[in-house]
Amino acid sequence: MREFGYQRAHDINGAVSLLAADPDARYLGGGTNLVDLMKTGVERPALLVDVRELPLDRVEPTADGGLRIGATVTNSDLAVHPEVRRNYPALTQALLAGASGQLRNMATVGGNLLQRTRCGYFTDLSQPCNKRAPGTGCPAVTGEHHNHAVLGASDHCVAVHPSDMGVALTAFDAVVSYESAEGPGEVPLSDFYLPVGDTPHRETALPAGALITHVTLPAAPVAARSRYRKVRERASYAFAIGSVAAALTVEDGRVREARLALGAVASRPWRARAAEAVLVGAPADGATFAAAADAELAAARPLPHNGYKVTLMRNLVVSVLTELAGEDAR
């Protein structure tokens, strides 16, 4: 029988020092991913440090008009927070598009960002996987990769990040704050996930043992008119095969400001800066939206069985931007 320790943390420094003392310890948030991985044997922590009682469960306005979101705020609570609904509607939509009501009631903001890929080779201990067991290989490249990455992947790993929430946060320039044995720090979400390269097992820029304490959304008036659309292989309770978080401000028929992030296409939520560059200043019409999508997807390197994602993402970007532009015109 696989035994592990469990300890409830009562303050942030206490939690961090427990992790610092034991490299095989893990923070436990909602447990909606970690516990599953423990059941399948992918994760075998020696100690679980339960952080759910830490005072990190509040969503607070910041001085500049943004929001500071505690790491243990549940997905359900964040989704219905009035300021999130009003100022960042795509974030609410992304949260509600994820998982199920029961899971969202448990899942935390910090845990959502740190959830692992659902690649079927990663979760199958009988298979090689560079992410789970570095150096063993990636069977997905020549095997099943129907829902794998088309952007930013490498021969070492083609897995995608499964988060919906993270796609919206990425579009809105979220910043991750953490506490570590070396003190506090912060990192923009766009730099939070490391490039895949030949080290797919190294996933984030967090120092070892660091605890995510907050995610801060800067003020972003553009985000008030934003949308998240998720395409999946059934209407509910499935991970995306492609998703878009977008925000658009249109003035006199031209795009003044745009935010665009793509989900289920890469090892991280994918900020579409090339597309944004095409959008800003251009006429808010279908031709611009298609050109923007094409600019971003020019870097796509689909595998033999996931080329549909390039078509899907192009269509989805055009569709969502067209909807937003239509709203703006009203």
Added chain:
Amino acid sequence: MTTTTPGPSALRGAVGTARTRIEGREKVTGAARYAGEIPFADLAHGWLVLSTVTRGRILDVETAPVLAMPGVLTVLHHGNAPRLKTDYVGMLGTPPDPTCAVFQNDRVPFAGWPVALVVAETPEEAREAAEALVVTYDSEPHDTALHPDHPGAYPAAGHMPAETEKGDLEAQLAASAFVVDAEYTTPEEQHSMMEPHAATARWEGGRLEVVDSNQGAGWVQGELATMFSLDASSVRVRSEHIGGGFGSKGLRAHQVSAVMAATALQRPVRVVLTRRQTFSLGGYRSPTTQRVRLGAAPDGRLLALEHRSLNQTSTVYEFVEPSAGVARVLYDADAHRTANHVVRLDVPSPTWMRAPGEAPGSFAIEAALDELAERGGIDPIELRLRNEPEVGPVSGLPFAGNNLAACFREGARRFGWADRDPRPGIRREGRWLLGTGTAAASFGAGAAPSTALVTAEADGSFTVRITAADIGTGARTALTLIAADALETAPEQVRVRIGDSDFGPAMIAGGSMGTRSWAWAVTAAAAELRERLAMTTSIPPEGITVRSDTTEALGALARKERHSFGAQFAEVAVDTATGEIRVRRMLGVFAAGRIVNPLTARNQLVGGMTWGISMALHEEAVRDRNTGGHYAPDLAGYHVATHADTPAIEVDWVDDHDPEDPVGIKGVGEIGIVGAAAAVANAVWHATGVRHRDLPIRPDRVLAATGPEPAGGAVDA
């Protein structure tokens, strides 16, 4: 919807009235115990170890390190397991699948084959040891890919002739005014019942007792007794509550390995399959590749019909998914040819699943008919009505009622079919294209010999004992209503006990034959009991018990084509920019004989149609191209329809009374899925103008058919 169905027993009251499940409260409160959670003293736990190679030979099972682990009691494998009898034909006319007769040799015929059972004091210890068990293999090259021109394919009979043929097919095709020639595929589908397989075996007073979750306690009892060379009377199998079966819950590796371990250790042993293990050990629906050729006269009358189907089976067991059988019932043609072929691959053994044959077969033939209707400019319903056979197209036997036309007429009226514009791809609502489709359904209405015990108790109540199984369908409740009417008493006076092989031989819950078969036996016993009671003045304390056996009565039934029929309707919305498909509504109208309990019958039919949505749009077990093993075999990777995928589904039935039938019940377990996937696929064509002949109709397939949207998109803001 219909709430009562006139029939022979209508005047007595219980049959035909809506009743909630007798055990419903127990189930929703958690009081109902399932096989994996019934407590036993001194219980040990077994954990199966499955092969990690796809084809080969076991070289070594390193048991010593595992036997030294905490709590481990034994490790069973081919080197120490008792030899089983496997050269027999079981109750359902088939030999046992060697996947269930575990640990008999060193061959590994597929990935996920049972190679060992680790038994320990706790499930956690057993699992830890099972995962630590090192098994070394000599791996061999494998072939796990089904394709239509596989050289290993051969005709196979299963439960029906492999091939039927009449007329000159090529000549009739040449003489046809319009022709369809198309290939259809359906993927590997997994039963995915909510409760995985679980069994506890123990020796008690010289008898082997197995507490299990299965679709036929008597069936499993018979198989176990034969396999272990035991006297049938010394084996008892019980199966009280079952969390879904769908064809998967017969004899499986978990019962056999539990019996082996309980015998070796002389203490109770439980074996529960994990969800992942059910993918290779629980059976599944084989993928199919089908070719349909149809030719019709200008008026739509079929001159030529050919339906060929190929499915895969394992190298150790032949299972036929008889998809070409549907056309042997539904449609005649001057030239008529049907064929079921199989090919043996290095894959797990498939088995019965949700209308085996009819479900994939009706997808192909009903989609092909829709294509024929399009070619001929004939309404799809009209085309089907013009081709209604007068007698069995292959058997030549008369139909014991064929109410397909009535189903279509009532369905068309309710669905609003008359207003339908047949042109595809012209209805848009925002980003969605809308379309409607229809398909016919049929399913055999068979019965198998069964026995029942009915007791008049001294307190005036009655007890029915029958080895029936309630796999979630409401069988226990249906039998209570039937018994009450047959005994001319109130349902509250009847106690129905099922799921115990000691009650005697009876049909399993399968083939949509359970309720018909069991009701027959219960009614017969009740009738005789009433005669006995009429001549009795007092009932002794032990009651008066009558036993029935329907073997003779079934044999006396006239040979006819006996089937349920139905008409399926679907409306879908398709976003061709994203490939998303949403079913907006479905309607199914069925002719399914006497409806015993409208509440649970409707539940079964809606459930069957939901399987159809799942089959059309979601379900697909995926095999790794290189290893041949399953990819992501769990309920996150294997999608079934969620509530959000399941729209307003309406179900109704037409009067379908056969005065010559002594029971009148036809069974509603499976017909709900027949034609349902075709109705959805036909609606997708009507919405988009694209024929999807490969299931499931995934977003990438919709996208591949339509390509990128033009710049500017086709999206209405």
